[in-house]
Amino acid sequence: MRVPSFARAAVFALPLLSISLPALADIKIGVGVPLSGRLAAVGTQLRRGADQAVADINAKGGVLGQKLVVDAVDDGGEPTQSVAAANRLVTDRVAMVMGHMTTGTTMPAAQVYADEGVIVITPSSTSPELTAQGWDTLFRTCGRDxxxxxxxxxxxxxxxxxxxxxxxxxxxxxxxxxxxxxxxxxxxxxxxxxxxxxxxxxxxxxxxxxxxxxxxxxxxxxxxxxxxxxxxxxxxxxxxxxxxxxxxxxxxxxxxxxxxxxxxxxxxxxxxxADVRQSPAAKEALDSFRKNGGEPNIFSLYSYAAVQVWAQAAAKAGSTDPKKVAAVLHSGQEFTTAVGPVSYDAKGDRKQNDYxxxxxxxxxxxxxxxx
CATH class of the missing domain: 3.40.50.2300 (Response regulator)
Known part of the structure; x- marks a missing residue:
C-alpha cells in the first residue's frame, strides 16, 4: 500500500522525538588552598568564599547557561604540594583556579597554570614577584607587599x-x-x-x-x-x-x-x-554567608571576589576559553565584586589600593x- 507523503514524513519524524540533546557540562572551578596543616584555618575560609560565590552565581543561572562546580584540592600550604595540586586541577580540566594562599605556594603553581593556559586568581598572594613573571593568566583580588x-x-x-x-x-x-x-x-x-x-x-x-x-x-x-x-x-x-x-x-x-x-x-x-565588610558592595555576599554558616572571615570575601571576577569576564567574553577571558581581564574594565570594584593593569595587579x-x-x- 502506498503511504501518503505527509504520513511518511510523520513516520520518519517519530524517532526524532525520542532524541534529546545532551545537557551542557558543568564548569569546574578549581580551588587550591591549604585544607590541612598549620595554615588550614585561613585555607578553609578561602574555600568557603569560593563555595559561596559558586552557589550564589548558580542561583542566578550560572555562567553562559552552565552551572559551576567546585573542584577543591589541598595544597597543604607547601610549595611542593601546590605543584601537585596544580597538576591535579589542570588534569581535571578546570576553567579557572581560585588560589593559592601564599606567595610561596602560588609561585610554583602559577607556572603550571601558565604552561597549560589556565587562569589563576589569587585572593591573598601579595608578592610583587608574582606578577613580574609576565604570566598572562595570573591575577589577584588582593594588593601587593x-x-x-x-x-x-x-x-x-x-x-x-x-x-x-x-x-x-x-x-x-x-x-x-x-x-x-x-x-x-x-x-x-x-x-x-x-x-x-x-x-x-x-x-x-x-x-x-x-x-x-x-x-x-x-x-x-x-x-x-x-x-x-x-x-x-x-x-x-x-x-x-x-x-x-x-x-x-x-x-x-x-x-x-x-x-x-x-x-x-x-x-x-x-x-x-579597607574593611570591605562595611561596604555596600559586600552586603549581598555577606547576607549569603550569614544564611549559610555565619559571619565570614575577611579572606572569604577576597576568594568570593576571585570567582566573581572570572565569572563576569567569562560572560563578557562569551566563552570560558582562557585566552578570551584573560583578554577581558586585561582590558582595564571594572568588575563588580564583594570587595568593591576590581580592574587590572597590564601585569594582572589590581589598580585599586586601599591599605x-x-x-x-x-x-x-x-x-x-x-x-
Missing part, C-alpha cells in the same frame, strides 16, 4: 621616628618581601632600623629572638611572616616582659592569630585592605581611626 609595606613603613616612621625599630622576617617569599618593603620605606624616610632579624617558619620557640629584642630595648617590632609564628612571637615576647609595639602584614587578619596570642595580642597592629592600619582589640580587629 610593596603597597602595604609603604603604609606600614610610613606609620612606623611617623609614630616611632625617635625610637628603636626592629624588623624581623620568617625568610619566606611573603615574609621577607614584605619586610624588605618596610625596610625600604623606612630608609627612604630617613628612619634607621635598629635591629634586623630572621625566624624560621614552622618553628615554635623564639626565645633567642625575644632576648635580642629585649637587649636592644626596641620600641616597635615589625614582623614579616605568617600568623602562626606571629602569634607565638607576640605571646613569648609579652611573657618575657617586652612592651614594644608589634606590627605585621595582612596575614594577621585571621582569628587564629588571636587564638594563638590570646589577650597578649591586644593592641597588635597590621596592614590590610590601612588595623589594631587587635578584645579578640577583634578594627581600623585604628575607629578604635
Amino acid at each position: 610593596d603597597q602595604q609595606g609603604q603604609v606600614i613603613g610610613a606609620y612606623l616612621a611617623e609614630h616611632y621616628k625617635g625610637g628603636k625599630i626592629a624588623v624581623v622576617d620568617d625568610q619566606t617569599t611573603y615574609g621577607k618581601g614584605l619586610a624588605d618593603a618596610v625596610r625600604a620605606t623606612l630608609k627612604a624616610k630617613g628612619v634607621p632600623v635598629a635591629l634586623n632579624g630572621t625566624l624560621t617558619a614552622g618553628e615554635k620557640d623564639f626565645s633567642s629572638m625575644v632576648t635580642r629584642l629585649k637587649s636592644a630595648d626596641v620600641d616597635a617590632v615589625f614582623y614579616g611572616g605568617l600568623y602562626p609564628e606571629a602569634g607565638l612571637l607576640v605571646r613569648q615576647s609579652r611573657t618575657a616582659g617586652l612592651k614594644a609595639a608589634f606590627l605585621a602584614g595582612d596575614t594577621l587578619a585571621s582569628d587564629e592569630f588571636w587564638t594563638t596570642a590570646g589577650a597578649m595580642g591586644e593592641g597588635v597592629m597590621m596592614a590590610y585592605n 590601612v592600619i588595623y589594631a587587635w582589640h578584645n579578640g577583634a580587629y578594627a581600623p585604628l581611626a575607629k578604635q
Whole structure:
C-alpha cells in the first residue's frame, strides 16, 4: 500500500522525538588552598568564599547557561604540594583556579597554570614577584607587599621616628618581601632600623629572638611572616616582659592569630585592605554567608571576589576559553565584586589600593581611626 507523503514524513519524524540533546557540562572551578596543616584555618575560609560565590552565581543561572562546580584540592600550604595540586586541577580540566594562599605556594603553581593556559586568581598572594613573571593568566583580588609595606613603613616612621625599630622576617617569599618593603620605606624616610632579624617558619620557640629584642630595648617590632609564628612571637615576647609595639602584614587578619596570642595580642597592629565588610558592595555576599554558616572571615570575601571576577569576564567574553577571558581581564574594565570594584593593569595587579592600619582589640580587629 502506498503511504501518503505527509504520513511518511510523520513516520520518519517519530524517532526524532525520542532524541534529546545532551545537557551542557558543568564548569569546574578549581580551588587550591591549604585544607590541612598549620595554615588550614585561613585555607578553609578561602574555600568557603569560593563555595559561596559558586552557589550564589548558580542561583542566578550560572555562567553562559552552565552551572559551576567546585573542584577543591589541598595544597597543604607547601610549595611542593601546590605543584601537585596544580597538576591535579589542570588534569581535571578546570576553567579557572581560585588560589593559592601564599606567595610561596602560588609561585610554583602559577607556572603550571601558565604552561597549560589556565587562569589563576589569587585572593591573598601579595608578592610583587608574582606578577613580574609576565604570566598572562595570573591575577589577584588582593594588593601587593610593596603597597602595604609603604603604609606600614610610613606609620612606623611617623609614630616611632625617635625610637628603636626592629624588623624581623620568617625568610619566606611573603615574609621577607614584605619586610624588605618596610625596610625600604623606612630608609627612604630617613628612619634607621635598629635591629634586623630572621625566624624560621614552622618553628615554635623564639626565645633567642625575644632576648635580642629585649637587649636592644626596641620600641616597635615589625614582623614579616605568617600568623602562626606571629602569634607565638607576640605571646613569648609579652611573657618575657617586652612592651614594644608589634606590627605585621595582612596575614594577621585571621582569628587564629588571636587564638594563638590570646589577650597578649591586644593592641597588635597590621596592614590590610579597607574593611570591605562595611561596604555596600559586600552586603549581598555577606547576607549569603550569614544564611549559610555565619559571619565570614575577611579572606572569604577576597576568594568570593576571585570567582566573581572570572565569572563576569567569562560572560563578557562569551566563552570560558582562557585566552578570551584573560583578554577581558586585561582590558582595564571594572568588575563588580564583594570587595568593591576590581580592574587590572597590564601585569594582572589590581589598580585599586586601599591599605590601612588595623589594631587587635578584645579578640577583634578594627581600623585604628575607629578604635
